[in-house]
Amino acid sequence: NAGVTQTPKFRVLKTGQSMTLLCAQDMNHEYMYWYRQDPGMGLRLIHYSVGEGTTAKGEVPDGYNVSRLKKQNFLLGLESAAPSQTSVYFCASSYREYEQYFGPGTRLTVT
Amino acid sequence: LAKTTQPISMDSYEGQEVNITCSHNNIATNDYITWYQQFPSQGPRFIIQGYKTKVKNEVASLFIPADRKSSTLSLPRVSLSDTAVYYCLVGAGTNAGKSTFGDGTTLTVKP
Numbered sequence: 001n002a003g004v005t006q007t008p009k010f011r012v013l014k015t016g017q018s019m020t021l022l023c024a025q026d027m028n029h030e031y032m033y034w035y036r037q038d039p040g041m042g043l044r045l046i047h048y049s050v051g052e053g054t055t056a057k058g059e060v061p062d063g064y065n066v067s068r069l070k071k072q073n074f075l076l077g078l079e080s081a082a083p084s085q086t087s088v089y090f091c092a093s094s095y096r097e098y099e100q101y102f103g104p105g106t107r108l109t110v111t
Numbered sequence: 112l113a114k115t116t117q118p119i120s121m122d123s124y125e126g127q128e129v130n131i132t133c134s135h136n137n138i139a140t141n142d143y144i145t146w147y148q149q150f151p152s153q154g155p156r157f158i159i160q161g162y163k164t165k166v167k168n169e170v171a172s173l174f175i176p177a178d179r180k181s182s183t184l185s186l187p188r189v190s191l192s193d194t195a196v197y198y199c200l201v202g203a204g205t206n207a208g209k210s211t212f213g214d215g216t217t218l219t220v221k222p
Contacts, residue, residue, distance in 0.1 A: 004154075041214055042198060042214040042215050043155070043198070045212075057208060090154050090155070094203060097143050097202075097206065098143070100147075100157065100200075100203065101157070102155050104154055
């Protein structure tokens with residue numbers, strides 16, 4: 001099993017550009033999450049999903065959109081990137097409220 | 112939010128037992144408490160999860176008092192490879208929108 005994979009691993013954007021981060025899991029988990037982690041800080045939840053076709057806001061949702069069209073995929077979109085969105089983005093999945101399995105992260109820089 | 116508070120950093124020596132405490136005063140009735148370990152440039156990795164009393168697995172123990180307003184992660188006989196950041200997370204799954212990781216505890220194990 002690949003577990004949780006994230007695409008791409010690195011990306012540099014200019015202010016105002018858009019992009020989509022893809023998260024895929026092969027564990028048949030219902031729950032999926034997107035976090036961001038700024039240098040020296042903990043993870044902050046952006047959006048999460050408790051099942052296919054459902055999404056909900058986390059702690060820091062502004063400037064991001066998500067979609068969960070397929071159970072195994074959770075997409076995070078930035079419509080108009082800003083330098084404040086420079087961060088490392090982690091995706092995770094879990095079976096209900098139990099342990100979360102994290103992907104390797106996407107390092108995003110917005111100039 | 113299920114706000115969590117942990118010590119920013121701790122130092123220990125190889126072979127010692129390390130206890131890291133997390134405070135979570137506004138934990139909800141159905142929240143689980145989960146601890147994760149994170150190495151630089153990697154996603155967090157699950158250590159242990161509990162709801163109440165004591166839980167133990169092959170790498171750690173988790174102590175949760177009756178009021179559940181705090182929890183203590185115990186790492187027996189730490190080694191240099193245990194140097195990492197440790198996070199407690201309260202709530203997940205359907206409670207994910209009310210949960211937060213906090214800033215974590217940086218554990219440094221010295222020879």
